[in-house]
Amino acid sequence: MTTTVADHHHDEVPKGITRWLFTTNHKDIGTLYLWFSFIMFLVGGAMSLVIRAELFQPGLQVVDPHFFNQMTTVHALIMVFGAVMPGFVGFANWMIPMMIGAPDMALPRLNNWSFWLLPPAALLLVISLFVPGGGPASGWTLYPPLTIQGGMGMDFTIFTVHILGMSSILGSINIIATILNMRAPGMTLMKMPLFVWTWLITAFLLLAAIPVLAGAVTMLLTDRHFGTAFFDPAGGGDPALFQHIFWFFGHPEVYILILPAFGVISQVIPTFSRKPLFGYTSMVFASAAIAFLSFIVWAHHMYTVGMPLSGELFFMYATMLIAIPTGVKIFNWLATMWRGSLTFETPMLFAVSVVCLFTMGGLTGLMMSITPADFQYHDTYYIVAHFHYTIFAGSVLSMFAGIYYWLPKWTGHMYDETLGKWHFWLTVIGFNVTFFPQHFLGLAGMPRRIPDYALQFTEFNQISTIGSLVMGFAQLILLVVVVKAIRGGKKASAEVWENPEGLEWSLPSPPPYHTFATAPEVR
Amino acid sequence: MSAAHGGYYLPDPTKWPMITSMGLFLLALGFTLHLHHLAPGPWLMVAGAAIIVLMLYAWFGQVATESEAGKFDGQVDTSFRMGMGWFIFSEVMFFAVFFGALFYTRILSVPWLAGEEMLWPGFEATWPTAGPAGATYIGPDAHDVGSGQFSSIGAFGVPLLNTVLLLSSSVTVTVAHWALKKNQRGRLNFWLFVTVVLGAAFMYCQAGEYMEAYNHLGLTLGSGVYGATFFILTGFHGFHVTVGVITLTVILVRCLRGHFKPDEHFGFEGAAWYWHFVDTVWVGLFIFVYIL
Numbered sequence: 001m002t003t004t005v006a007d008h009h010h011d012e013v014p015k016g017i018t019r020w021l022f023t024t025n026h027k028d029i030g031t032l033y034l035w036f037s038f039i040m041f042l043v044g045g046a047m048s049l050v051i052r053a054e055l056f057q058p059g060l061q062v063v064d065p066h067f068f069n070q071m072t073t074v075h076a077l078i079m080v081f082g083a084v085m086p087g088f089v090g091f092a093n094w095m096i097p098m099m100i101g102a103p104d105m106a107l108p109r110l111n112n113w114s115f116w117l118l119p120p121a122a123l124l125l126v127i128s129l130f131v132p133g134g135g136p137a138s139g140w141t142l143y144p145p146l147t148i149q150g151g152m153g154m155d156f157t158i159f160t161v162h163i164l165g166m167s168s169i170l171g172s173i174n175i176i177a178t179i180l181n182m183r184a185p186g187m188t189l190m191k192m193p194l195f196v197w198t199w200l201i202t203a204f205l206l207l208a209a210i211p212v213l214a215g216a217v218t219m220l221l222t223d224r225h226f227g228t229a230f231f232d233p234a235g236g237g238d239p240a241l242f243q244h245i246f247w248f249f250g251h252p253e254v255y256i257l258i259l260p261a262f263g264v265i266s267q268v269i270p271t272f273s274r275k276p277l278f279g280y281t282s283m284v285f286a287s288a289a290i291a292f293l294s295f296i297v298w299a300h301h302m303y304t305v306g307m308p309l310s311g312e313l314f315f316m317y318a319t320m321l322i323a324i325p326t327g328v329k330i331f332n333w334l335a336t337m338w339r340g341s342l343t344f345e346t347p348m349l350f351a352v353s354v355v356c357l358f359t360m361g362g363l364t365g366l367m368m369s370i371t372p373a374d375f376q377y378h379d380t381y382y383i384v385a386h387f388h389y390t391i392f393a394g395s396v397l398s399m400f401a402g403i404y405y406w407l408p409k410w411t412g413h414m415y416d417e418t419l420g421k422w423h424f425w426l427t428v429i430g431f432n433v434t435f436f437p438q439h440f441l442g443l444a445g446m447p448r449r450i451p452d453y454a455l456q457f458t459e460f461n462q463i464s465t466i467g468s469l470v471m472g473f474a475q476l477i478l479l480v481v482v483v484k485a486i487r488g489g490k491k492a493s494a495e496v497w498e499n500p501e502g503l504e505w506s507l508p509s510p511p512p513y514h515t516f517a518t519a520p521e522v523r
Numbered sequence: 524m525s526a527a528h529g530g531y532y533l534p535d536p537t538k539w540p541m542i543t544s545m546g547l548f549l550l551a552l553g554f555t556l557h558l559h560h561l562a563p564g565p566w567l568m569v570a571g572a573a574i575i576v577l578m579l580y581a582w583f584g585q586v587a588t589e590s591e592a593g594k595f596d597g598q599v600d601t602s603f604r605m606g607m608g609w610f611i612f613s614e615v616m617f618f619a620v621f622f623g624a625l626f627y628t629r630i631l632s633v634p635w636l637a638g639e640e641m642l643w644p645g646f647e648a649t650w651p652t653a654g655p656a657g658a659t660y661i662g663p664d665a666h667d668v669g670s671g672q673f674s675s676i677g678a679f680g681v682p683l684l685n686t687v688l689l690l691s692s693s694v695t696v697t698v699a700h701w702a703l704k705k706n707q708r709g710r711l712n713f714w715l716f717v718t719v720v721l722g723a724a725f726m727y728c729q730a731g732e733y734m735e736a737y738n739h740l741g742l743t744l745g746s747g748v749y750g751a752t753f754f755i756l757t758g759f760h761g762f763h764v765t766v767g768v769i770t771l772t773v774i775l776v777r778c779l780r781g782h783f784k785p786d787e788h789f790g791f792e793g794a795a796w797y798w799h800f801v802d803t804v805w806v807g808l809f810i811f812v813y814i815l
């Protein structure tokens with residue numbers, strides 16, 4: 001893919017706070033998303049440290065059980081909806097127009113609204129922690145009957161979910177319209193960078209899944225306050241109905257979290273292997289297959305709820321199928337690196353760690369997909385280990401890879417490689433120390449979401465807490481790296497890396513405020 | 524100043540979205556307080572709703588002005604079309620949840636509930652049902668319900684009329700569209716007006732049905748899972764009809780002011796798509812909620 005140089009006029013940047021409040025510029029909005037995500041990441045991280053502090057020893061020391069439950073719930077909600085999802089939308093905003101040669105997102109005003117829906121939603125969730133009765137304490141899955149009880153914190157949570165959902169839907173619409181309608185001439189679908197592809201597919205997942213969650217919490221609201229009996233057997237309803245609806249959203253949701261991450265990894269690995277991505281077409285089809293399958297596997301989260309045997313079997317086999325396209329991806333990444341001239345700058349370190357660690361998470365997932373085995377694993381720390389290997393080591397580490405990869409492009413300065421490596425090693429070691437022992441805890445039967453535990457679980461929990469401290473405080477290094485790169489440092493060239501592929505590298509670093517006013521020619 | 528970039532219209536910085544968000548925040552905050560009977564609740568809700576309405580008015584107004592000023596080229600038009608189309612898709616998914624809940628309840632969970640003799644001995648799986656602890660169903664359109672009983676709305680009275688109203692409104696909006704494409708402004712205005720009247724008539728009938736249900740049939744949100752699914756499906760549909768009628772009214776006013784061109788009228792089409800969507804959902808409701 002070669003390109004002509006872009007046009008650089010129209011570069012007056014608005015000043016002051018209103019630049020950020022009123023902006024319709026995809027780069028500014030991307031920056032807002034990324035900072036919002038980072039702040040949420042720190043807030044959610046602090047909550048996880050409260051959880052780990054309480055679990056350092058058996059018995060109750062640090063917080064009371066009700067507050068502990070609020071911490072597990074709000075930690076998860078903030079991380080999923082506040083940190084990971086907006087983080088990747090931030091990447092989408094920054095990178096998609098630059099990658100496809102578009103002047104901006106297709107619907108810039110709507111883009112501003114998608115972002116500015118997030119802070120009020122987050123504020124509602126935080127307020128909920130301070131009202132009588134406290135915040136939601138049901139776990140992020142919001143199962144009734146627990147969520148039918150409880151004070152106004154739950155109502156705040158419901159409206160938070162509604163508003164975040166609006167943001168996601170509007171954001172997805174924008175991304176779809178941008179990708180389908182704004183590509184530069186010659187940028188055919190099968191020439192799009194994989195990050196753009198995975199986001200296109202993710203946007204469809206969001207459009208199909210988020211309204212389902214909105215419907216589910218709306219039914220919770222009416223059951224709570226308006227006398228309906230959707231989830232109450234006394235009125236003919238069924239609490240398991242909520243679980244079905246929630247997971248019909250919930251499983252696609254986990255792929256919403258991971259597909260953009262796959263996209264980032266598929267950009268980073270070729271650059272540092274100095275080879276084109278292996279199996280581009282199969283990557284596209286694997287992503288689409290994952291997206292499709294993700295809608296027919298939801299009940300693997302409910303094996304123990306009492307489904308008919310035929311249901312258990314169907315969901316078991318369907319879930320196992322997902323391992324195939326996922327395996328295709330892992331294979332392609334490995335094949336890309338095979339015989340490449342590899343170098344291990346920070347983005348590549350993170351990318352390689354994702355390939356290794358996410359695979360671990362995929363394999364534990366495969367174990368849990370086996371219905372009879374999952375009767376043992378369900379609701380134990382084994383699940384907690386599984387989804388941290390997928391979400392933290394898959395999505396969050398990919399985000400880190402992406403940040404280091406594109407930070408020089410965004411800021412115009414190289415980041416501090418030494419600090420980057422420190423961040424990498426402390427994070428990855430801390431992560432494994434935190435979560436690897438949780439596999440053993442889960443297999444031995446330690447239930448999740450409980451502030452106290454039996455004595456025999458003590459050692460592993462202590463190791464885990466120590467790991468979490470290392471991992472938690474290591475994130476401050478990222479803050480330092482980013483702030484340093486914004487303020488100065490070695491000037492980055494347009495290409496930044498050695499012959500990276502993609503239109504974004506044809507622009508200067510940092511790119512002008514408006515790029516591709518005239519569409520580049522893609523050959 | 525609005526900079527056109529290589530043809531594609533990029534709007535200037537805008538204050539509407541973030542103020543709308545503040546309105547939404549107040550609305551959610553106020554609603555929650557109101558649900559818990561705290562005094563400032565209703566006031567915050569009114570304030571929030573007012574902000575949202577004003578902002579949407581200003582926002583859409585600006586888009587209409589830009590459109591009439593000819594700032595949107597074909598590519599912008601395509602973005603709008605995609606935006607509206609996929610928005611409607613997300614709405615389809617929203618209704619799918621409630622239809623799904625209805626099917627799950629009727630086909631699976633109510634029979635299971637009756638099968639588990641242990642929990643609720645003597646409960647029989649029927650539909651409509653208000654569940655083992657709820658009121659007893661005594662057949663459709665029974666006006667003499669006693670306490671502990673409820674009735675339902677038969678399909679072939681007002682609901683059938685409503686079906687006719689909505690389906691014919693779908694036809695009239697299409698006739699209006701044809702007229703617009705042929706630049707017959709008089710016919711356009713007339714048929715669009717008829718569409719709005721039909722939509723409003725539907726709303727009137729539906730409101731009457733709700734009053735009937737609450738006052739005479741003993742059918743309320745609290746009538747177990749039947750009442751719950753009935754009102755959430757018809758209620759959200761009714762809300763969408765209301766939005767649709769408001770949208771069509773706005774479009775009618777714009778038509779009367781001479782907006783839209785025979786070959787360029789996405790605002791009209793977007794509203795019409797939405798209206799067809801609302802109709803289609805009603806057909807689903809008529810079949811699965813009222814008839815079956």
Ligand code: HEM
Binds near residue numbers: 301368374394
């Ligand atoms: C090969 C792919 C995967 C398979 C086969 C798989 C399978 C499973 C199964 C069977 C469960 C339910 C365990 C139980 O509750 O008993 C589960 C839970 C979970 N998985 Fe996965 N998974 C896979 C990939 C992922 C990915 C990519 C993510 C996220 C990025 C993810 C996130 C989660 C989460 C968050 C939960 C726990 C939800 C909760 O109960 O709170 N999984 N997985």
Ligand SMILES: [Cu+2]
Binds near residue numbers: 254
């Ligand atoms: Cu799942």
